[in-house]
Amino acid sequence: MARRSIFLVGPMGAGKTTVGRRLAQNxxxxxxxxxxxxERRTGTTIPIIFEIEGEAGFRKREHQVLSELTALSGVVLATGGGAVLLPENRELLRSRGTVVYLRTSVAEQLRRTRSSTHRPLLQADDPEQRLRDLAEMREPLYEAVADIVVESPGRKVGATVKDVLDRLADAHFTTGPG
Ligand SMILES: Nc1ncnc2c1ncn2[C@@H]1O[C@H](COP(=O)(O)OP(=O)(O)OP(=O)(O)O)[C@@H](O)[C@H]1O
Ligand SMILES: O=C(O)C1=C[C@@H](O)[C@@H](O)[C@H](O)C1
Ligand SMILES: [Mg+2]
Incomplete structure (x- = not known):
């Protein structure tokens, strides 16, 4: 019997990777x-994939990986910030698991991503404006796929993990069959 998976969505720096890893352990x-x-499959980094293949090339790879990973049962999957852009991806996420939207402010995103050179979309003259533009376009898409919305403000990661666990319990999420 298939076990339900959890998919984390949200913008860059929302904490999908960090919170997701801890949630899975829990x-x-x-x-x-x-x-x-x-990155594992290509043996290179996301900025290099963007450089060589453009964002469109990256999105193709992302769709392929998402279609495989969302087919697994009983896993926690952290997605990339733009995973909700393709309607096909939104359908995969919505139909195959419980989707948690980690929501945060642009100010907090900036703080959390400041020292990173790993996010090509933030290599802009004005990263704050870039994050605002992305949020305006993508927030409705995160909302559209989400079963649960959890705020991820400037607190300890453990507090956000606990909030996600509480909200999953409220939604009667179990790791058992079903
Ligand atoms: N809830 C939180 N409270 C405090 N700090 C956090 C929280 N979540 C993440 N962080 C910190 O913010 C940074 C970015 O988080 P993370 O890489 O998990 O974001 P992400 O959503 O996976 O971003 P991306 O879409 O770019 O992959 C990390 O250094 C992490 O420690
Ligand atoms: O928000 C985005 O579009 C991205 C977020 C990251 O997780 C990576 O998937 C990549 O840098 C693109
Ligand atoms: Mg991540």
């Missing part, structure tokens, strides 16, 4: 991260 589930899986 629930005794296997953890996957679509960005890490793309």
């Amino acid at each position: 629930l005794g589930l296997e953890f996957f991260d679509s960005d890490e899986e793309i």
Whole structure:
């Protein structure tokens, strides 16, 4: 019998990877991260994939990885910030698991991603404006796929993990069959 999976969505720096890994440990589930899986398969980094293949090339790879990882049962999957852009991806996420939207502010995103050079979309003259533009376009998409919305403000990661666990319990999420 298939076991339900948890898919984390949200913008860059929302904490999908960090919270997702801890959540999986807590629930005794296997953890996957679509960005890490793309890097593992290609043997290179996301900025280099963007450089060589453009964003469109990256999105194709992302769709392939998401279609495989969402087919697994009983896992926690952290997605990339743009995973909700393709309607096909939204359908995979919505139909195959419980989707948790980690919501945060642009100010907090900036703080959390400041020292990173690993997010090509933030290599802009004005990263704050870029994050605002992305949020305006993507927030409705995160909302559309989400079963649960959890705020991920400037607190300790453990507090956000606990909030996600509480909200999953409220939604009667179990790691058992079904
Ligand atoms: N809830 C939280 N409270 C405090 N700090 C956090 C929280 N979540 C994440 N962080 C910190 O913010 C940074 C970015 O988090 P993370 O890489 O998990 O974001 P992400 O949502 O996976 O981003 P991306 O879409 O780019 O993969 C990390 O250094 C992490 O420790
Ligand atoms: O928000 C985005 O579009 C992205 C977020 C990251 O997780 C990576 O998937 C990549 O840098 C693109
Ligand atoms: Mg991540």
